[in-house]
Amino acid sequence: ETGVTQSPTHLIKTRGQQVTLRCSSQSGHNTVSWYQQALGQGPQFIFQYYREEENGRGNFPPRFSGLQFPNYSSELNVNALELDDSALYLCASSLAMAGSSYNEQFFGPGTRLTVL
Amino acid sequence: GESVGLHLPTLSVQEGDNSIINCAYSNSASDYFIWYKQESGKGPQFIIDIRSNMDKRQGQRVTVLLNKTVKHLSLQIAATQPGDSAVYFCADENTDKLIFGTGTRLQVFP
Numbered sequence: 001e002t003g004v005t006q007s008p009t010h011l012i013k014t015r016g017q018q019v020t021l022r023c024s025s026q027s028g029h030n031t032v033s034w035y036q037q038a039l040g041q042g043p044q045f046i047f048q049y050y051r052e053e054e055n056g057r058g059n060f061p062p063r064f065s066g067l068q069f070p071n072y073s074s075e076l077n078v079n080a081l082e083l084d085d086s087a088l089y090l091c092a093s094s095l096a097m098a099g100s101s102y103n104e105q106f107f108g109p110g111t112r113l114t115v116l
Numbered sequence: 117g118e119s120v121g122l123h124l125p126t127l128s129v130q131e132g133d134n135s136i137i138n139c140a141y142s143n144s145a146s147d148y149f150i151w152y153k154q155e156s157g158k159g160p161q162f163i164i165d166i167r168s169n170m171d172k173r174q175g176q177r178v179t180v181l182l183n184k185t186v187k188h189l190s191l192q193i194a195a196t197q198p199g200d201s202a203v204y205f206c207a208d209e210n211t212d213k214l215i216f217g218t219g220t221r222l223q224v225f226p
Contacts, residue, residue, distance in 0.1 A: 042207075
């Protein structure tokens with residue numbers, strides 16, 4: 001286990017609704033990245049938060065937003081849900097260190113979102 | 117655009133045989149690659165990584181080979197075991213953002 005937890009594990013919503021997914025980072029980590037994994041596909045980068053600020057964003061519309069809290073836990077919010085938003089949402093935490101070109105990301109088990 | 121892709125969606129091997137999973141990438145500037153294993157119901161798990169200044173890196177029962185000339189990397193698993201059954205992804209790291217391929221499902225049969 002990576003020490004990264006996500007809640008809820010499963011969620012069913014209908015089109016147009018809003019959803020909030022939560023992620024608790026591994027102890028000591030200061031960076032959280034969110035990924036969307038559609039069925040049969042690899043994860044797609046949504047965005048990353050470092051010290052409560054967005055630090056990079058993938059090709060996702062503004063209705064995907066996030067927060068990182070002082071304890072480095074994070075939320076992913078999706079507004080105006082669409083059928084294509086059905087996917088596994090993964091968060092990954094890492095410890096960003098000065099001078100390091102890459103910081104290993106540890107993934108949580110994901111939240112399975114179904115939009116009807 | 118930047119992409120990372122795999123040649124085979126499913127690979128079936130007999131227990132004890134060696135497995136080879138292939139991956140192609142398109143960004144010639146990519147300099148860091150990671151292989152992940154994802155079991156059902158779990159998030160991706162780091163297996164092994166390699167930087168572009170290396171051609172080969174070995175771990176426990178796993179070896180990653182990188183051919184920068186043809187922008188190709190492979191993951192070799194020695195003496196494949198039932199516990200190796202999973203989906204395997206290669207990923208290209210770009211400014212702390214991971215670009216994943218589609219994945220290859222490895223099935224191990226007795």
